[in-house]
Amino acid sequence: MEWFTAPEYGTARLVFQRGLAVMYVVAFLTAALQFRPLLGERGLTPVPRFVERVPFRKAPSLFQLRYSDGLFAGVAWTGCAVSAALVAGVDSLLPLWGAMLLWLVPWVLYLSIVNVGQTWYCFGWESLLLETGFVAVLLGNDEVAPPVVVLFLLRWLLFRVEFGAGLIKMRGDECWRKLTCLDHHHETQPMPGPLSWFFHHLPRPLHRVEVAANHVTQLVVPFLLFAPHPVSTAAAALMIATQLWLVLSGNFSWLNWITIVLALSVIRFPADPPDVAAAPLWYEVVVLAVAALLVFLSHRPVRNMISRRQVMNRSFDSLHLVNTYGAFGSVSRVRYEVVVEGTADEVARKDGDWRAYEFKGKPGDPHRWPRQFAPYHLRLDWLMWFAALSPSYAGPWFGTFVERLLENDRATLRLLRRSPFPPDAPPRFVRARLFRYRYTTWRELRETGACWERTYVREYLPPTRLTGKR
Known part of the structure; x- marks a missing residue:
């Protein structure tokens, strides 16, 4: 034919x-x-x-x-x-x-x-x-x-x-x-x-x-x-x-x-x-x-x-x-980010020595400029964006994720850009806080060098430790 x-x-x-x-x-x-x-x-x-x-x-x-x-x-x-x-x-x-x-x-x-x-x-x-x-x-x-x-x-x-x-x-x-x-x-x-x-x-x-x-x-x-x-x-x-x-x-x-x-x-x-x-x-x-x-x-x-x-x-x-197929049928007006932190303190105080985990792609440190990863897909980072929209999106996995951080699980930490704790000294507590992020203006960028400005919104997950740990 x-x-x-x-x-x-x-x-x-x-x-x-x-x-x-x-x-x-x-x-x-x-x-x-x-x-x-x-x-x-x-x-x-x-x-x-x-x-x-x-x-x-x-x-x-x-x-x-x-x-x-x-x-x-x-x-x-x-x-x-x-x-x-x-x-x-x-x-x-x-x-x-x-x-x-x-x-x-x-x-x-x-x-x-x-x-x-x-x-x-x-x-x-x-x-x-x-x-x-x-x-x-x-x-x-x-x-x-x-x-x-x-x-x-x-x-x-x-x-x-x-x-x-x-x-x-x-x-x-x-x-x-x-x-x-x-x-x-x-x-x-x-x-x-x-x-x-x-x-x-x-x-x-x-x-x-x-x-x-x-x-x-x-x-x-x-x-x-x-x-x-x-x-x-x-x-x-x-x-x-x-x-x-x-x-x-x-x-x-x-x-x-x-x-x-x-x-x-x-x-x-x-x-x-x-x-x-x-x-x-x-x-x-x-x-x-x-x-x-x-x-x-x-x-x-x-x-x-x-x-x-x-x-x-x-x-x-x-x-x-x-x-x-289809994408972005709705567009968010405000950006929220879940910031995950850990501490080695014996007691989890609000003003304690909390150190943030840094993800590879999602915004964290306001001074860290975003990088190009696509077409490579950072799956955890994408799900963290959904988690910030609603805790229900994170229900099936976020608790286990925190548990792996408390264990200093090597495989899980490889998904992150940086862990603030050495391999042989895991944190005693991990918490998560919700922040509102916005891009800085041209003037703010020149004065501070930060591409993001963030404002604390509320507690996302209270300080958590492994069961049986003191």
Whole structure:
């Protein structure tokens, strides 16, 4: 079938596949370096406890069959290795069926991690990586030209990412409709980046322009993805420019980067189409059958998008095949931070020698400038932002986290930037206090060198010690 393939998108497929493989490397590396204190046998929310109460059909995962920290590490590092091989182009050295199986491996391994990841893996970019990774299995390699239906599925996915995010904003916080959300967002976003302070201090009229441009990019431009070239290429390029602006303004894990990767699959690069053989019949049958399934499953996110009660970041099946997306339907006006402190004093006094734990990404010391971490994802730091919004978000894990600090647990401390206590002398008490943070003004920055100004709000957790300790 001549219509089945689009040779002119061969370069776009290559760029997309290598970019997606990089995203897989980042995701597996994040899992390998952070799983033990978060999900391990002595983690804050242990996987063994989770699989005891959640059946396989609701959360299919290799770890439903057996779990150990060693097995989890093996899965994560194997995922890193396979993804790195895909970055290097090993799939192009294999026959078509072998390349498809190789692309299936990281999808199965990461699905196994996400489905037992609990609150640490509840973000939209996890499902987005899985859905994108599953579609990528169908793209094939250099033996055949990219299938038209698979290119359509990638555009359909990119459409849902952008259009869903635009709808949730227009239906959500009124500040999006008034064009005022960016008066607050750069200051209150989960994890500011090194330029976020400067973005916050841009003139307010420019913030209005930013919001208006965002609405155009998310509510109008997505429809142009289905137009012929060069309109579709221009639409994708505009989305990439918008996402790069977001990359500069904050740390949003790999959400922006994988959206850029998806947009790259739309761009028709100026390169001569390679001479490739016709697609084998079995390949055409597999691609068309799976594409039909994905189109059928799409009715659920479509119903969600057109609903007045639209929800963000929802998976409709345990395999995360077709999902709904969206971000920042509401924007906080005030930033709160939980500051965790410990003391070695025999008695926990309010005015005692309390020393603060410093996190890698989330604001703490007002003089410490935010750093760039994305696309790497600091899971504990992100959950601490939610914990500051409401203690209910921290209910499943915060108490255990404090207990690990009281034990000077080495794995947990590796999640932090700095512990104020030596390894052989844990604190006697740990407490948490809630502060309101705001960016300093230009004048305050010059006078104090601090990018944040903070004000004490209330006690978040009273001084706590290990049971039986005196």
